[in-house]
Amino acid sequence: MGGGLAGMSAALSLLEKGFDVTLVERRPFLGGRVFSFQDPETGLEVDNGQHVFLGCCSYYIRYLKLIGSYVNTHIQEGMNIEVVSESKKGALRSRPFWGRLHLLPAFIRYPHLSFTEKLLAAYCLLKIRFTNRSKQLSLDNESAYDWFRKNMQSERIIKNLWNVIILPALNDGVRNVSADMALMVLQDGILGTPAASSVGYSKVGLTTLNGDPAGALIEANGGKMRLGVGVRNFNMCNDLVKSVVLSDGTTIQADTYISALPHRVLSKLISVVPNMEEIVSNLETLEESPIIGIHLWYDRQIMDEDFLAFIDSPIQFVFNKNSNQDTTGSSNQYICISLSGAWEYIDVPKDDLIERFTREMTRLFPRAMEAVVVRALVVKERSATIRCIPGHYKLRPGQVTPVPNLFLAGDWTDTGWPATMEGAVRSGILAADQVISIT
Ligand SMILES: Cc1cc2nc3c(=O)[nH]c(=O)nc-3n(C[C@H](O)[C@H](O)[C@H](O)COP(=O)(O)OP(=O)(O)OC[C@H]3O[C@@H](n4cnc5c(N)ncnc54)[C@H](O)[C@@H]3O)c2cc1C
Incomplete structure (x- = not known):
């Protein structure tokens, strides 16, 4: 059934x-x-929401x-997530030579943290690596946020690093999810083999x-x-x-x-x-947590990367559907904005969301300023997943x-x-x- x-x-x-x-x-x-x-206007197959594995x-x-x-499907060879803030672009990119600590070099180069924050994040990565979840059942009773704070992670490290991974993976923010589930994602996802951390879509x-x-x-x-x-x-x-x-x-x-x-x-x-x-x-x-997908079709190319994560923006992830779906030759561009844990927007009318997020796209993607949005579609999934x-x-x-x-x-x-x-x-x-x- x-x-x-x-x-x-x-x-x-x-x-x-x-x-x-x-x-x-x-x-x-x-x-x-x-x-x-099938989108009645473009005739294209549109997903109810961006799904990655x-x-x-x-x-x-x-x-x-x-x-x-x-x-x-397409699957990366080792994780590679480009993360963009107001002024900088960095990447969470695997380096297979480092074995299970394959993301450590990325942490060291990560531009969204200061030198001290990187050291603290690297310490936390080791702490995650050596935490035995099966022996700490209390981890399901505390929030990931409290756990990170106890382990010397500042608000900025949590926002600029840990939440970038945990929010899309658990469809909820670090403040809300249980430490156990957050550690599970980090241990299996980013502290497994480099191949285990590869993003597929x-x-x-x-x-x-x-x-x-x-x-x-x-x-x-x-x-x-x-x-x-x-x-x-x-x-x-x-x-x-x-x-x-x-x-x-x-x-x-x-x-x-x-x-x-x-x-x-x-x-x-x-x-x-x-x-x-x-x-x-x-x-x-x-309880349940919502996901919103905002689909925009531009009359020209506005992004080259397969997908990008953003901090300091209401946009969390933008997926380049042309490159995801191998239609890169096309003169126009189809992108999908994915918003996890989207309570703030779930009751906002779809037209307002389109207006708000189209404007934000022009701030983040210079080429979007000149481009025309020829079609826009919002899919709201109020009960996308249970909350962890x-x-x-x-x-x-x-x-x-x-x-x-x-x-x-x-x-x-x-x-x-x-x-x-x-x-x-x-x-x-x-x-x-x-x-x-x-x-
Ligand atoms: C927008 C969105 C984005 C997501 N992104 C990701 C992602 O990136 N990565 C990821 O891993 N997961 C993601 N998920 C979660 C993922 O989609 C789910 O975890 C998964 O699909 C759940 O599958 P399921 O079979 O357990 O439940 P469901 O897919 O909900 O299956 C239940 C089925 O039961 C049917 N049904 C309901 N009532 C009856 C009835 N009375 N009789 C018979 N049938 C009935 C429903 O129609 C449905 O087909 C996302 C989910 C959403 C909504």
Whole structure:
């Protein structure tokens, strides 16, 4: 139930083991929160939001390879994020020779910190490297901000360095996220191998990358799909799910059920199911964080880099969709501004956002001053991900539930990962493994 990355990977995993699988998805297409749509004006495939992954997202990469889509992505050889402030441009660039400390030289050269700040940041990098998260469970109860402050990081180091990585990775600012999740991202992302820190992104629209090929493979492997019908409720019998009723009135009966539904949808469906009270109450307590994508088409080229991060600007990241999607020959330019943890803007009317951010683009990109925006589009995702705030982790249920034939998947389940594409794929495979283990 649920045809996002979690549901699709659970289905593919079970089909691989010879199970008879039916995938039910409320929308007429697969992909869930990773999708694209055709812009009626330009006819182009526009993503619901810029999605990136890191080289350490091994399950997501394996899933892309399985569905034949990895060729449609670009991944760097080691992290290279150019970071721009009012007057300076620096880069967080891996140097493979330095092994797991491959970003240390970048820290030393980083122009957005003073000499003393660089020393303190390098000290903190070592502290992160040698922190054993599994032995410090209290890390989930404190904010990353408090942890950084305790470890001699000034407001400026936090803003100009740590938040540049943590805000997009956790879809929330350093002040809000738990120290545990922030350290997880930094340990696995930037303190793993140089390859693990590489930034990857799609060269095609997200539905072409994810939902369409996964659906084709599910069908090719004998899976059935019910698209455009939602799960309306569960029929229970002797504490087991007997069948699920769909929005078109039909029912589906199975031996085992995996819910890969959004957590809020699931909590309503199971609110009347016996023994699920604790899970329901936890799911209702999880909070969500928004992402906004502002898509602008200019009548000429305004940027050359693949993407840029900004400090001292409301713009966090700008992606050059021409270079991302290999259409660099084009005379005009399509860019996407990505705003994570976007509470400040989520209720601002779209036209105001376009006006405000188009003006800011002219401040940051000199060539944008002369350029004309020929098309602009805003996509708001109010519930983009759950928030990784302190204490959130204990609210995330595992794959096994008190109902013996109902298992859970979704980026919000307990996967050890924040709510990401990697977490979603992992959750689907973990849920499928549970099904396999009981049959
Ligand atoms: C704008 C945006 C940008 C993001 N950027 C990144 C990024 O850069 N990197 C990254 O790793 N992650 C990113 N994410 C997060 C990532 O998209 C999610 O973590 C992942 O897609 C979640 O997958 P899922 O399968 O767990 O959930 P979902 O994708 O939400 O899947 C749940 C599915 O259930 C379906 N459904 C709902 N109700 C019913 C019902 N009653 N019956 C049947 N089906 C139902 C939904 O339609 C949906 O298809 C971003 C998310 C957004 C929104």
